[in-house]
Amino acid sequence: MLAQAILKYLNFRPTYRRILRYKKTAPPLSQLMxxxxxxxxxxxxxxxxxxxxxxxxxxxxxxxxxxxxxxxxxxxxxxxxxxxxxxxxxxxxxxxxxxxxxxxxxxxxxxxxxxxxxxxxxxxxxxxxxxxxxxxxFPHLECLDDLKKISDLRLPANWYPEARALTRKIIFHSGPTNSGKTFHALERFFSSKSGVYCGPLKLLASEVFYKSNHRGVPCDLVTGEERNFASNNKTPSSHVSCTVEMVSVNTPYEVAVIDEIQMLKDPSRGWAWTRALLGVAAEEVHVCGEAAAIDVVKEIIMSASEEIELRRYKRLTELIIEDTALESLEKIRPGDCLVCFNKQDIIWATRQIEAMGKECAVIYGSLPPGTKLAQAKKFNDPDHSCKVLVATDAIGMGLNLNIGCVCRVIFNSLIKPTVNEKGEKEMDTISTSQALQIAGRAGRYGTQFSIGYVTTLKNEDLPTLKRLLSQHPEPITQVGLHPTAEQIELYAYHLPHANLSNLVDIFVNLSTVDDSLYFICNINDFKFLADMIQHVPLPLRARYVFCCAPINRKIPFVCSMFLKFSRQYSRNEALTFDWLGRQIGWPFACPNTLLDLVHLESVFDVLDLYLWLSYRFQDLFPDSSLVRDMQKELDCLIQTGVAQLTRLLINSETRTPKLQWLA
Structure with missing residues (x-):
C-alpha cells in the first residue's frame, strides 16, 4: 500500500553525513576566460x-x-x-x-x-x-589590474559614505528566543522621529508595519514585491518596515532596527545583513540576535571606526527538557507543536494525528504568507477545535507567525538538509543555534503556557537534543558579501564579450576579501538564472536584475515562467493581467490532490515573481494590483487545500499510484 511505502520512505535515515555534494573547485582565472x-x-x-x-x-x-x-x-x-x-x-x-x-x-x-x-x-x-x-x-590581459581593483572587497565599510559621515550609535540586543530583545528595540523604533525596521521575512516586516500603524506611528511597508503606504495619498512616511534586502542606505533615519543579525553568516543572504549593518544611515542602529554574533559584529563595527553598546537579555520563561521522548504520536496533547524538516514528514504526521480525531494546523515554508497566518490563527484561537500544530522550522523566527499557544515543541527528527558556505548540499544534525531557536518557541511570556517544554519523537534523538540545548551557539567568524550591479557593469565595460555568468565567475575569482572576517556569498542561483536567459537579448542592468529574482530553481513551472517573463520583456511587450492569466491557466479550482496543492503553491510563487519584477520594471509589468487580487484568491484556495490535507492525501493514493508528490 502507498501509506506503508510512505512510512518506509519517511523512516529511512541515511547513516552517512552528506547525501549530495556539488563539488566546487574554483578553476584558474584563465580557464574562465x-x-x-x-x-x-x-x-x-x-x-x-x-x-x-x-x-x-x-x-x-x-x-x-x-x-x-x-x-x-x-x-x-x-x-x-x-x-x-x-x-x-x-x-x-x-x-x-x-x-x-x-x-x-x-x-x-x-x-x-x-x-x-x-x-x-x-x-x-x-x-x-x-x-x-x-x-x-584574451582582453583581460590588458586590464587585469583594473579588474582586481574593482573586485577589491577588503574594506566594505568604505562603500557607504552616508553612514560614514554620521557618528552612529550601535546597540546590540543579545538574547535567546522569548527574551524580549526585539521588543525593546522596537519600542525605540516606535518612539523615534524616523526609523527603519529590517526583517528577514515579509511576514515579520508586515507585522511591524501593522503594529506601528496600530500604535499611531505612520509606517510604510517595503518588500521585494511591493510598497504599501500608510497614508492614502501615498506620501512616504517617516517610518519604514522592510525586508533587509530592501533597506535604503541613502535615506537618513533617527533609528534603525536590524533583526536576526546572526543571519550575517547565511551563505546565500548574509550579504544583506552586512550591507544593512555597515550601510544604514541612522543615528542609532539597534541590532537584535543571538550572542554568537556579538564578536563578529564588534569586528565589523570597529572596521568602520564605530563603537558598540551591548545589552544582554535572559529568557523570560522557563524551558524544560523532558526526560522521555514522545515515542508515539498518540501521546500528542493540546498545545503541542511537532517540528519536521521536510514536507513529506509534515504530511505523514498530519495524517496520523488526524486519524486519531485531533485537528492539526499545518505550516511549512512554501505556503503563502496568508495561509501561514490563517493556520497560526486557527491554532492560537482558544475556541477553535485545532489544538495541535505540525510545522517545519518556519516557526523558528517567532514574530512572523505570532504563535503564542505552543506549550511543548517536539522534534520529529534532528536531521535537516542544509546548504553550506560553498553551496554544497548536506544532510546533517541541526545546529545548536537552530535547536535553541526552535525549542525556544515553547512557552510564551504572558500567556497560559508561560513554561515551555521540549522533547523528541524518538528515544535515540533525545540525548542529542539535550546536548544541543546545553551548548552555546558557535561564535560567528565570517559574514557575507556579494558583488553589486555597479561592479559587474564595470567588469562588462572591460570585458564586453563575456556573458553575465562568466563575469560573475571572473569577479569572484579575482576578488580580494579579508577572509578573517568576510566571505563571498554563493552565487549558484544567480548563475543558474543567468545561464537560463543567456540567449535572451537583454541590457546588462536588466539582465542582472532578472538574475537577482528570488525564485526556487527546483520548481520547473516557476523556471519556465521566469524564462517567459524575460522573453516578453526583451520584446518590449507588456506582461498584462490577461497575458499572465493565459500563461498560468487562471482561474483554478480547489485542489483535489497533493499534486494540485503543490501546483497552486508554485503558481503563487510565479505571482510573487511577477510582483517582484513589477516593482523594478513598472512599465512592462503594469498590472500589479490585479495580480495581488489574484494572489488573494489563490491564497484562499491553498488555505482550503491545507485545511483538508488528509483528504488530499487519500485522493492522491487513489489517483497517483507513484510517490510523485514526494519528489
Missing part, C-alpha cells in the same frame, strides 16, 4: 607584406611556429606577461590558425615570418606578435 576569435585585417593594402617578400610557405610557417611554441625561453617570457600554460596553449592554437588561414597578415608579422623561414632572424622574434595576439584573444 573564453578566447575571442582574431580575424585578419580587411584593409585592401594589407597584402603589402606579400608584395615585399612573396607568399609564405605554410608548411614552413607551421614548422617555425611549432619550434617557437616549444622553446622554454618563450614560455618564461609569456609567464612574465601574465600568460599561463592554459592561455599559452590556447593562444598558440589561435595564432597558428591566424597565420595559416589569413591571406593578408599584418605587414610586420608577414615580414618577420618570412625572415624566420629564411633564417635571417631567430624564431624568438615572433614573441611580440604572439603577445599582441594573446591580448586580442
Amino acid at each position: 573564453v578566447p575571442l576569435p582574431v580575424k585578419a585585417t580587411s584593409d585592401p593594402y594589407s597584402n603589402v607584406g606579400a608584395e615585399l617578400t612573396g607568399k609564405l610557405d605554410k608548411e614552413e610557417v607551421m614548422k617555425s611556429l611549432a619550434k617557437f611554441y616549444q622553446r622554454r625561453e618563450i614560455k618564461a617570457a609569456a609567464i612574465e606577461n601574465g600568460i599561463d600554460n592554459y592561455i599559452y596553449h590556447q593562444t598558440y592554437l589561435s595564432f597558428r590558425r591566424f597565420c595559416l588561414d589569413g591571406d593578408k597578415l599584418p605587414v610586420d608579422l608577414h615580414i618577420t615570418l618570412s625572415d624566420v623561414i629564411a633564417g635571417a632572424c631567430h624564431v624568438d622574434s615572433l614573441l611580440p606578435y604572439f603577445i599582441r595576439h594573446a591580448k586580442l584573444s
Whole structure:
C-alpha cells in the first residue's frame, strides 16, 4: 500500500553525513576566460607584406611556429606577461590558425615570418606578435589590474559614505528566543522621529508595519514585491518596515532596527545583513540576535571606526527538557507543536494525528504568507477545535507567525538538509543555534503556557537534543558579501564579450576579501538564472536584475515562467493581467490532490515573481494590483487545500499510484 511505502520512505535515515555534494573547485582565472576569435585585417593594402617578400610557405610557417611554441625561453617570457600554460596553449592554437588561414597578415608579422623561414632572424622574434595576439584573444590581459581593483572587497565599510559621515550609535540586543530583545528595540523604533525596521521575512516586516500603524506611528511597508503606504495619498512616511534586502542606505533615519543579525553568516543572504549593518544611515542602529554574533559584529563595527553598546537579555520563561521522548504520536496533547524538516514528514504526521480525531494546523515554508497566518490563527484561537500544530522550522523566527499557544515543541527528527558556505548540499544534525531557536518557541511570556517544554519523537534523538540545548551557539567568524550591479557593469565595460555568468565567475575569482572576517556569498542561483536567459537579448542592468529574482530553481513551472517573463520583456511587450492569466491557466479550482496543492503553491510563487519584477520594471509589468487580487484568491484556495490535507492525501493514493508528490 502507498501509506506503508510512505512510512518506509519517511523512516529511512541515511547513516552517512552528506547525501549530495556539488563539488566546487574554483578553476584558474584563465580557464574562465573564453578566447575571442582574431580575424585578419580587411584593409585592401594589407597584402603589402606579400608584395615585399612573396607568399609564405605554410608548411614552413607551421614548422617555425611549432619550434617557437616549444622553446622554454618563450614560455618564461609569456609567464612574465601574465600568460599561463592554459592561455599559452590556447593562444598558440589561435595564432597558428591566424597565420595559416589569413591571406593578408599584418605587414610586420608577414615580414618577420618570412625572415624566420629564411633564417635571417631567430624564431624568438615572433614573441611580440604572439603577445599582441594573446591580448586580442584574451582582453583581460590588458586590464587585469583594473579588474582586481574593482573586485577589491577588503574594506566594505568604505562603500557607504552616508553612514560614514554620521557618528552612529550601535546597540546590540543579545538574547535567546522569548527574551524580549526585539521588543525593546522596537519600542525605540516606535518612539523615534524616523526609523527603519529590517526583517528577514515579509511576514515579520508586515507585522511591524501593522503594529506601528496600530500604535499611531505612520509606517510604510517595503518588500521585494511591493510598497504599501500608510497614508492614502501615498506620501512616504517617516517610518519604514522592510525586508533587509530592501533597506535604503541613502535615506537618513533617527533609528534603525536590524533583526536576526546572526543571519550575517547565511551563505546565500548574509550579504544583506552586512550591507544593512555597515550601510544604514541612522543615528542609532539597534541590532537584535543571538550572542554568537556579538564578536563578529564588534569586528565589523570597529572596521568602520564605530563603537558598540551591548545589552544582554535572559529568557523570560522557563524551558524544560523532558526526560522521555514522545515515542508515539498518540501521546500528542493540546498545545503541542511537532517540528519536521521536510514536507513529506509534515504530511505523514498530519495524517496520523488526524486519524486519531485531533485537528492539526499545518505550516511549512512554501505556503503563502496568508495561509501561514490563517493556520497560526486557527491554532492560537482558544475556541477553535485545532489544538495541535505540525510545522517545519518556519516557526523558528517567532514574530512572523505570532504563535503564542505552543506549550511543548517536539522534534520529529534532528536531521535537516542544509546548504553550506560553498553551496554544497548536506544532510546533517541541526545546529545548536537552530535547536535553541526552535525549542525556544515553547512557552510564551504572558500567556497560559508561560513554561515551555521540549522533547523528541524518538528515544535515540533525545540525548542529542539535550546536548544541543546545553551548548552555546558557535561564535560567528565570517559574514557575507556579494558583488553589486555597479561592479559587474564595470567588469562588462572591460570585458564586453563575456556573458553575465562568466563575469560573475571572473569577479569572484579575482576578488580580494579579508577572509578573517568576510566571505563571498554563493552565487549558484544567480548563475543558474543567468545561464537560463543567456540567449535572451537583454541590457546588462536588466539582465542582472532578472538574475537577482528570488525564485526556487527546483520548481520547473516557476523556471519556465521566469524564462517567459524575460522573453516578453526583451520584446518590449507588456506582461498584462490577461497575458499572465493565459500563461498560468487562471482561474483554478480547489485542489483535489497533493499534486494540485503543490501546483497552486508554485503558481503563487510565479505571482510573487511577477510582483517582484513589477516593482523594478513598472512599465512592462503594469498590472500589479490585479495580480495581488489574484494572489488573494489563490491564497484562499491553498488555505482550503491545507485545511483538508488528509483528504488530499487519500485522493492522491487513489489517483497517483507513484510517490510523485514526494519528489
